[in-house]
Amino acid sequence: MSSGRSLAPIGVFDSGVGGLTVLRALREALPAEHFIYLGDTARLPYGTKSAESVVRYSLQCAEALMLRGIRGLVVACNTASAAALGALRERHPTLPIIGVIEPGAAAAVAASQAQHIAVIGTEGTIAGGAYQQAIHRLNPQARVEARACSLFVAMAEEGWVDGPLVEAVAHRYLDSLFGAENGGAARLDRAYPDTLVLGCTHFPVLCAAIRAALPVHVGIVDSAYSVAAAVAREFAGSGQAGPGGVRWLATDGAARFARVSSTFLGATVHADDIEIIDL
């Protein structure tokens, strides 16, 4: 039993393809690891669904991955992490389960000099307040501004990831957060945040355009890398012998999943390699 090859893989699920940015960071951090990725594409997006629905869907995703044998679970979806992490840990008390909110919040608190942090995400994530709460657990004095940026998801899925149009949308969402309304220069003072958390797994692919719309002194926290670091710590010492790989599951639309995946994963998934399952 000395070979790492016998270890069960790490399960990763998301409502669709956004979680592939997290998987990409996981693969970079743990290149010898085996993963099973489940995209619940039949019911995407989770971001506009009620918390009750998201909890139910998340428990079903975890169940499907448990049935296939996993030794850890990454909830690679901000909406599901916000709504369902507690329910998942209660249902599977011995399984290490890592969401994207807590590592992202910790990275933001570590990065912000003024402890004034902006968070952007889907409607569901922002309205649920999970990032705000996670940041306040780490520093009750931190100031947090939050804004839903729904159009970023659609642009990322369309493959519109840079250029003037994407930057214009970024300005529309972000200027007032950073004191740069009406085309004015962004204000560098404590009235505005110095750190921006990308609180949706779709957003890292728009990072360059978001960067271009931000004041230069504002730092960006990409949860995907914070999550990968947390997963690497959790599974340190249980490393696989490599080379690693990914088994692909989705609940609908293998062709679309394959087509859109390259934007998020930085590599192409072939439709034939995706197993469609019913939840």
Add this chain to the structure above:
Amino acid sequence: MSSGRSLAPIGVFDSGVGGLTVLRALREALPAEHFIYLGDTARLPYGTKSAESVVRYSLQCAEALMLRGIRGLVVACNTASAAALGALRERHPTLPIIGVIEPGAAAAVAASQAQHIAVIGTEGTIAGGAYQQAIHRLNPQARVEARACSLFVAMAEEGWVDGPLVEAVAHRYLDSLFGAENGGAARLDRAYPDTLVLGCTHFPVLCAAIRAALPVHVGIVDSAYSVAAAVAREFAGSGQAGPGGVRWLATDGAARFARVSSTFLGATVHADDIEIIDL
């Protein structure tokens, strides 16, 4: 039994709020009529789902409306009309069922001088080819160009319905369809369509911005009004005594439904008036 009041209402369903543009046109055409509107908000959007899933969801929506008593059904969703109209008519052979594709296609064929028509919609509607086929059934010689405009849905739901940013997105989607790439003037010749069908129920709220991005000679067909006219013809003579009204059903998120509804309906639906049902 002479009072129209005793007639069952007309059922209308959509994946969410887009169908409210159809309901708005129906209410204008049949002000004395009673409607039940069902928004399947727990599973929106249908546009990115597989045809099999959309058929299953549509049959469930129709079933829920039948249980509440309806004398006709309007499928106020292009994706569901494209994928599920046949299955719905097979399951409910005596119920008058009207989708949005056929009336829209008929209006386009009636409007296009050169019989050269452009159709825009969601990925699912365009990939399924239902508008293209419906137009060709009416005129096999017609030329049809089709393009998915996914971002329009997100913009409409965000309430971003006009202004330079929306027009820039419209240009990005439409310029090459109408020979106006690279900022050049749109070409008025038979190589390009003279009629544009808004093949998604979300798009009418963006009509002014879409208009601004189009060559002036191009006509716009809004399926919502074509559908309302078809429904008025179908139910001529069975008119209610009025005043009409709407009973609201949704599968998730009454608060969001209420908030977004005003953009699409032109009137506010109160969250307390929306009954949440399970399908």
